[in-house]
Amino acid sequence: MDSFFGRAAGLAAIAAACAACGGTVKGNDVNLDDSNWAMGERGELEQQCAADDAEACFMLGLMLHEGEGLPANPILARTYFQKACDGGEAGGCFILGAMWADGDGGPEDIVKSRALFKKACDLGDPTGCYLLGMMWFEGHGGQQSKEAAKALFENACSSGEPRSCYALGNMHRDGDGADEDHAVAREFYRQACEGNDADSCFQLGAMYEKGEGGDADLETAALLILRACDLGMKAACGE
Numbered sequence: 001m002d003s004f005f006g007r008a009a010g011l012a013a014i015a016a017a018c019a020a021c022g023g024t025v026k027g028n029d030v031n032l033d034d035s036n037w038a039m040g041e042r043g044e045l046e047q048q049c050a051a052d053d054a055e056a057c058f059m060l061g062l063m064l065h066e067g068e069g070l071p072a073n074p075i076l077a078r079t080y081f082q083k084a085c086d087g088g089e090a091g092g093c094f095i096l097g098a099m100w101a102d103g104d105g106g107p108e109d110i111v112k113s114r115a116l117f118k119k120a121c122d123l124g125d126p127t128g129c130y131l132l133g134m135m136w137f138e139g140h141g142g143q144q145s146k147e148a149a150k151a152l153f154e155n156a157c158s159s160g161e162p163r164s165c166y167a168l169g170n171m172h173r174d175g176d177g178a179d180e181d182h183a184v185a186r187e188f189y190r191q192a193c194e195g196n197d198a199d200s201c202f203q204l205g206a207m208y209e210k211g212e213g214g215d216a217d218l219e220t221a222a223l224l225i226l227r228a229c230d231l232g233m234k235a236a237c238g239e
Helices: 003-020 035-050 054-066 074-086 090-102 110-122 126-138 146-158 162-174 182-194 198-210 218-230
Strands: none
Touching (some): 110 126, 126 146, 146 162, 162 198
């Protein structure tokens, strides 16, 4: 499967999921870097997960997938993410979907991946909606529909999911599945850049440099490209 899923779903999505869990499980502070915490709490989390506590199952999956405080075990992580997803924990659904897409911890199955992203989206998770939108846009794991993808991106972007805003910017810039409108593309790139999406900052900088979708502004263009570099985009750094 394309490395997009490994980057966006395997890493950024996990970070988003951890942020969404609020850094606590049952009122206890979570520190995945603390091996004493990990070993001390694992037994309690396993008991909670066995009692169908979806959040506890999710945290166990996260700990095992990332190998923080415990030896990494992506095969076992899949089991805990599945139980979390079955219990209505959206983060478990879309991380498990990413693992199926990438063959992480087991076989690759893009159809299962798509179904899991849909479940996460149905549970109200914007990252799940974005990833499902990518499936519809590319036709991975089922039908292709750029109209359906656009609706999913719009929903996720309005909820603050920056990659969805970036995808909408691309669609409007290129006239690919949406009306070509560089001013609209510029606005979506701006929203995504404000959400720390490096690609969007770079594209917005390029539009300011060329005067696409609005007035040219070389100083703003340079600042945006520098921001993309600071966010880790090597091309923006001249590498």
